[in-house]
Amino acid sequence: MTDPRKNTRDIYPPTGPELNAKSWVTEAPLRMMMNNLHPDVAENPHELVVYGGIGRAARTWDDFDRIVAGLKDLEEDETLIVQSGKPVAIIRTHKDAPRVLIANSNIVPHWANWDHFNELDKKGLMMYGQMTAGSWIYIGTQGIVQGTYETFAEAGRQHYGGDLTGKWILTGGLGGMGGAQPLAAVFAGASCLAVECNPDSIDFRLRTKYLDEKAETLDEALEMIDRWTKAGEAKSVGLLGNAAEVFPEIYARMQAGGMRPDIVTDQTSAHDPINGYLPIGWSMGQWKDKRETDPKAVEKAARASMKQHVAAMVDFWNADVPTLDYGNNIRQVAQDEGLENAFAFPGFVPAYIRPLFCKGIGPFRWCALSGDPEDIYKTDAKMKELFPENEHLHRWLDMAQERIAFQGLPARICWIGLGDRHRAGLAFNEMVASGELKAPVVIGRDHLDSGSVASPNRETEAMLDGSDAVSDWPLLNALINTASGATWVSLHHGGGVGMGFSQHAGVVICADGTEDAARRLERVLWNDPASGVWRHADAGYEIAKDCAREHGLRLPGILG
Amino acid sequence: MTDPRKNTRDIYPPTGPELNAKSWVTEAPLRMMMNNLHPDVAENPHELVVYGGIGRAARTWDDFDRIVAGLKDLEEDETLIVQSGKPVAIIRTHKDAPRVLIANSNIVPHWANWDHFNELDKKGLMMYGQMTAGSWIYIGTQGIVQGTYETFAEAGRQHYGGDLTGKWILTGGLGGMGGAQPLAAVFAGASCLAVECNPDSIDFRLRTKYLDEKAETLDEALEMIDRWTKAGEAKSVGLLGNAAEVFPEIYARMQAGGMRPDIVTDQTSAHDPINGYLPIGWSMGQWKDKRETDPKAVEKAARASMKQHVAAMVDFWNADVPTLDYGNNIRQVAQDEGLENAFAFPGFVPAYIRPLFCKGIGPFRWCALSGDPEDIYKTDAKMKELFPENEHLHRWLDMAQERIAFQGLPARICWIGLGDRHRAGLAFNEMVASGELKAPVVIGRDHLDSGSVASPNRETEAMLDGSDAVSDWPLLNALINTASGATWVSLHHGGGVGMGFSQHAGVVICADGTEDAARRLERVLWNDPASGVWRHADAGYEIAKDCAREHGLRLPGILG
Ligand SMILES: NC(=O)c1ccc[n+]([C@@H]2O[C@H](COP(=O)([O-])OP(=O)(O)OC[C@H]3O[C@@H](n4cnc5c(N)ncnc54)[C@H](O)[C@@H]3O)[C@@H](O)[C@H]2O)c1
Ligand SMILES: NC(=O)c1ccc[n+]([C@@H]2O[C@H](COP(=O)([O-])OP(=O)(O)OC[C@H]3O[C@@H](n4cnc5c(N)ncnc54)[C@H](O)[C@@H]3O)[C@@H](O)[C@H]2O)c1
Structure with missing residues (x-):
């Protein structure tokens, strides 16, 4: 059986002043949906994944094609109805009504957990919409840069008198959103060490100029940070590694008199313990295989690793390093795994936004x-x-x-x-x-x-x-x-913090x-x-x- | 402190062709909201309760007044926004947009349970909207009669060749919705024995002609049923009692050669274990007091009683009596309480609707x-x-x-x-x-x-x-x-099956x-x-x- 979600097509949105649909109000969602899958925009466009773990733009490639066909044909008083990435109906509304109405990943609360979602997803009854993936307004990593910049700048104001010169930020994850962190740090005047387990993600950020350097070892990375901070330069390095291992290691070195980060955060895809977080000691290939063959085992290992990861963040917090959860629900997982003080450090919204x-x-x-x-x-x-x-x-x-x-x-x-x-x-x-x-x-x-x-x-x-x-x-x-x-208007569940934890x-x-x-x-x-x-x-x-x-x-x- | 939810005002909707608001599209929600609290419509209008446990039309009496004032003043291109019974905003929209948009009792899934709802409710941050209570289209018990009639009639077709003459239905609950059962049974050609613990509810149904007779003892009630079914008459009796006690008693008598019901169901407000279900052995007064002073104790006792209640229903089912859950989530509670085969008998929707x-x-x-x-x-x-x-x-x-x-x-x-x-x-x-x-x-x-x-x-x-x-x-x-x-359009959570179990x-x-x-x-x-x-x-x-x-x-x- 061919996988209805895999394809090798490259999608580019139409450009220029010529219409492909019947009006601009239908051309607009058409171009934006396709733009979400543009090879320079999406994390894994061949599997319809835009960003944030498995956040998709359409449920299957057939659905993608039907959405395109539906939008091309849509009149200015009609509305396309999309249910978890599948175009279910075209109805008559009126000119002032939305041209597309979307609901993604919504589940009745008692069943709103990853297990049940995965079951529905596997049956072809759902897709994960994340926030802007299934609602067709993801614009690549820039989308998150300013938010991250605002957050780092505000942290700088609150903790360092508004000047981050010579300071550095420790974080994890250089994915679709997390990839904005090094650039936002630099904008805010700080250097940045980002731990990322996927070499492709590091290279992607280097290529798109969100990241300045890469390193294979912690020594190498810390040496760069040391050099930049001393020189008052704001630059960034991506370190290939597992954040759950590297964070405790940096904390241990700090306790032993080593370098001390000035802000600590994280943007691995912890909200999705099966697809978003590499367990300690696993290779990327192993991870990918096991996600198919034994997702429960992946989840268990990932959750245990997150507990260690968050424990290190709590350690930093207790050592007076400003530490913040960056909206990936990692504290919740750690708490569920038995780390009682997982919520010791705050989320970025109450702290800064x-x-x-x-x-x-x-x-x-x-x-x-x-x-x-x-x-x-x-x-x-x-x-x-x-x-x-x-x-x-x-x-x-x-x-x-x-x-x-x-x-x-x-x-x-x-x-x-x-x-x-x-x-x-x-x-x-x-x-x-x-x-x-x-x-x-x-x-x-x-x-x-x-x-x-x-x-x-x-x-x-x-x-x-x-x-x-x-x-x-x-x-x-x-x-x-x-x-x-x-x-167009969309209603989603799950988003950046995962099943059960948000509606938006x-x-x-x-x-x-x-x-x-x-x-x-x-x-x-x-x-x-x-x-x-x-x-x-x-x-x-x-x-x-x-x-x-x-x-x-x-x-x-x-x-x- | 006066309770913002208690008042002795009697609300009657305006009638006649004269407008109180600026147009009929705003007069309509005004009259319907007030109609939901009409003394002949609502179960407990002085506490803003329309039906179904604590399903309310407005969060507080102040909110009620502000909704009335807002609607009277609303232009034909404005929209009133209601959040869990509180009128939060009036905004500019357009003529073809709804005049009122309502969201009631919605909670992020991970927190969507009765405990958290009750906490929010007590803090004044929420109200329970049920289905048509908070969305202002409850029309009294008639609203449910046809549905119940369709269900009983279909059950008659499936199990008794379309003829319910001489048959009788055993059920519980004569509240806002449940009160429709005896009349619907009679419409469908069957007699009905309804167990209800609140004498006022029985009298209400007698007064509004939904119920024919009342009885204080099981013997008395069964004697009537015997008489009616033998005469081929379709009539109904409300028995004052606790369904969790009476159901097992009828089953025991049936096993001992006594009368056998032809259909068994229930419409106590089991979806709400604190406010909706009288525990075995409790008086009404005790129940009312404890709901205020020790709601957890009520819940515990009510859930244990429901388990016995459902166990009796499973017994009937196993004895080949057509038995159906009538949408009050009672099987779920019984299962949670450890009754493994609670879902042995079906719900009415897959079975008949x-x-x-x-x-x-x-x-x-x-x-x-x-x-x-x-x-x-x-x-x-x-x-x-x-x-x-x-x-x-x-x-x-x-x-x-x-x-x-x-x-x-x-x-x-x-x-x-x-x-x-x-x-x-x-x-x-x-x-x-x-x-x-x-x-x-x-x-x-x-x-x-x-x-x-x-x-x-x-x-x-x-x-x-x-x-x-x-x-x-x-x-x-x-x-x-x-x-x-x-x-007007509304989005609710909980409804007839309670927190966590539905969105509608x-x-x-x-x-x-x-x-x-x-x-x-x-x-x-x-x-x-x-x-x-x-x-x-x-x-x-x-x-x-x-x-x-x-x-x-x-x-x-x-x-x-
Ligand atoms: N704060 C915000 O405003 C905000 C916004 C959007 C998303 N988020 C959340 O941030 C997280 C990241 O989002 P994204 O779009 O970048 O996701 P993504 O899936 O595109 O990227 C996650 C990255 O983390 C890496 N990773 C996974 N496990 C790792 C580990 N153990 N060590 C090091 N690297 C690891 C992955 O290889 C991947 O590159 C998500 O949970 C998302 O929901 C936060
Ligand atoms: N099937 C449907 O279509 C449908 C529709 C609406 C409501 N419901 C559900 O049916 C239930 C009843 O709705 P309602 O509007 O009548 O509620 P209600 O709260 O107005 O009435 C419930 C009645 O049950 C009585 N009762 C409580 N515990 C009892 C016990 N142990 N023994 C005997 N009587 C007891 C109460 O005194 C009350 O009169 C609710 O759970 C509701 O959600 C089903």
Whole structure:
């Protein structure tokens, strides 16, 4: 039997101003879905895997083909329905309704665990949607760079007076998202040692300029770090190895008077103990084979290794090294494995990101459907013009232009919030209308955003009122974006922290230069971040309440 | 401190043709929310409880007032956002978008259990939405009569050649939904013995004519049953007692040559072990007190009693008495308590209802906002006219008119499916437009329907392909109804089977006689049942595939 998920086709999204579908609002999801599988974008495109363990863009290759055919044929008052990567139906809706509605990996809570998911997945009844994989707005590693940069910069402000010169960050994982860490560290002014077990991942990051150097031994890597930090240089090295072994080793050396990291974190795919985390002592080949033949054995070994990994992180934390969970649920696994103080160190959201979420600030992003980098450079300039007072944004855009290589369709990300997002959207729409841009752009965001996710070990960890696990909010977010006229909307379960641990929603809207689009952009890019502001205002955050009042939000049950 | 959930106000929805809100599409949710708390409709309106354990219409009385105020003020291009019974925001959308979007009781899976819910509920962060309580389309006990009638009638066809004359049904629970059982049994031609521990519930059913007699002792009740069945009469008796004691007692007497029930089921609120099920040996007063002072003790005792209750049901099943779980999750509790063969007898959906779901047939309902029973009688006549060949429907409408007392706003329910629902909706809309009806009607359904629920112990038990727990479907259903222009849409968790065991969606649409409404009705009342047809087609049911082909559904991933 041939595997319906394996193929050797290379997928490139169409570019240029010519339509393949019947309108730009259907061309947009078509190009973006294909872009998610672009060889420069996806981690393993031949198996439909975009990033984050087994986060896929479509359930099978047949489904991929049917989605393409469906979108090409879709009218402007029709909607394509996608269930865990399979295009189940095409229905009649209306022009202001989304063109695609997506639900991925959702399971009734009592059954919402990896075992049951894997059973469904194997039967061909599901796929893992991650966050932006199954919702077609992954834009390569850049997508995560700014978030990581914001986090490291804020950690620098909190712990090192805002100056990371001569400091270094220890982390693990150089995958789709984790690969952003060395570059973000360098942007923030720090050096970085990233432990990665897959030589291909290291080479991929070197090739795309996210990483400066590689090393085969810890001595070699630490020697580089020593040299760079002493010279006040910010550079990065990828060390081939297993983080679960290397972290304790570095801690032991530190205790013995060796080098001390200034920040410790991790982005291996710990959220997925079968496919995402190499157990100690296993070779890559062994790992790959066993995932097929004995997934339970892989899981058991991986979980045991994670416990050691987290134990080392707790050791660093107890030795006063700022340590943070970077949203891969590794503390939960370690705790389940019996490490009682696994949650000793905080997650990155409560530690550094929540004040931004309170203002609806999160990973806003857009992508040029033309395929032309010039279109993005023009929008970069427009952003500076729109927000002349936002120095932080200007600095970011300069660094991004200089250092970030586009992957697939050119795209940009920057963290802006309520009141700014719809202005950017309307401005881009005008640029499309006037012909300044060569084709429409799509505007979207990560599911990791202010109002779009419930994830008690990550985005909603330690909420002020204890509402961490309340998932009414992301469900409402998806309904609101559907009602506001987004181009496509998605509801996922699992995402970056794995089965059972989060529910989250995605949204993308196409700026095709029409007045219809302007109306929709204004509503969607206002209501979407506003939903984050009120979610945090409801939880009692004063910043969010102030922001709501300042923007005149009508919140009867919250502001009275 | 006064309890924000307790009040002595009596709520009556406005009636007549005059608006209190700014349009009928906002007046409709206003009247329906208030109708859910009408003294003749709700089980415990002073505590905002509509039915099904603690299924509420609003989180607190303040929230109730703010919802009312919000709806009165809402424009035709605005949307009210309700999170677990609290009106959090009013946003700008557009005319074809829903006027209210609701998410109730949703919790991230890993935390989705009663303990965590109760903690959130106590903190004032949540309420239990049940199915139609928090989504404002409960219409009193009639809502469940037809479903129960269809089930008993189908059981009669499968086990007794279609004739239930002289047969009797043993059941438990005469609450909001369970109270429909005696009348449904009588409609289906059988007598009924219902064990109920709350004398008020028995009296309520007697008063509203759902129940014929009451008895204080088992002897008395069985004597009536004996008399009725021998005379070929179909009548019902409510026995004051604890089902967990009475069921084993009847089984023991049967084994000793006593009377043998012909069908056994149960509708105590077993889905909620703290608030819904009286433990053996406890008085009602004791139960009420302990729920406040020591809920854990109640839960423990209730779960142990349920185990005995289910054990008796398994005994009946093993003695060849048709026995069915009626959707209250009681088998799951018994199994968790160590009763290994708790799932020996089937749930009612796979046993009797699924073939209907395959054609999108489910509990379609409508309600006259005028408050005038004549409006419903006119729609009854219209239904007969629209579907002259559907004898089953005609019989049902005749019985309903004759025997079902309206509660609150007059309403009607009947089970119809894809291809019929939108025809009824359009016809009603025309009757509103022409002035034949005194005011608009709303059209909705239970969350228990063909495409709107994932509930592995009930609606999606034993699906052909094993997709019982896949909840992409109800989430898509809510997105689709939002995109199609429903008047309000809801997404709930828990419902009739309790925390962790189901996710489900509701929809209501207002037929205000306008052409806009006609367009929306046509889309919503087509797409909503269609989503049930394709969900079952995807699972491999031939009836559903045939139905999809017959109606020309475009299902690329399913029909190819
Ligand atoms: N904080 C955030 O904002 C955020 C965002 C997205 C994803 N995440 C989470 O971060 C994790 C990484 O995401 P990704 O997209 O990079 O995943 P990925 O699967 O693409 O990459 C994971 C990398 O870790 C490596 N790895 C696995 N086990 C290892 C080990 N024992 N030692 C060293 N390296 C090991 C793998 O070889 C791979 O390159 C995921 O759990 C994801 O959910 C966090
Ligand atoms: N099959 C379906 O279609 C369907 C639909 C809705 C609800 N349900 C389920 O049926 C159950 C009943 O729903 P409801 O709305 O009637 O709930 P309810 O809470 O209004 O009524 C439950 C009744 O059971 C009685 N009761 C509790 N413990 C008892 C005991 N040990 N012995 C005898 N009586 C006892 C209570 O006094 C109460 O009157 C719920 O679990 C609900 O989720 C099933």
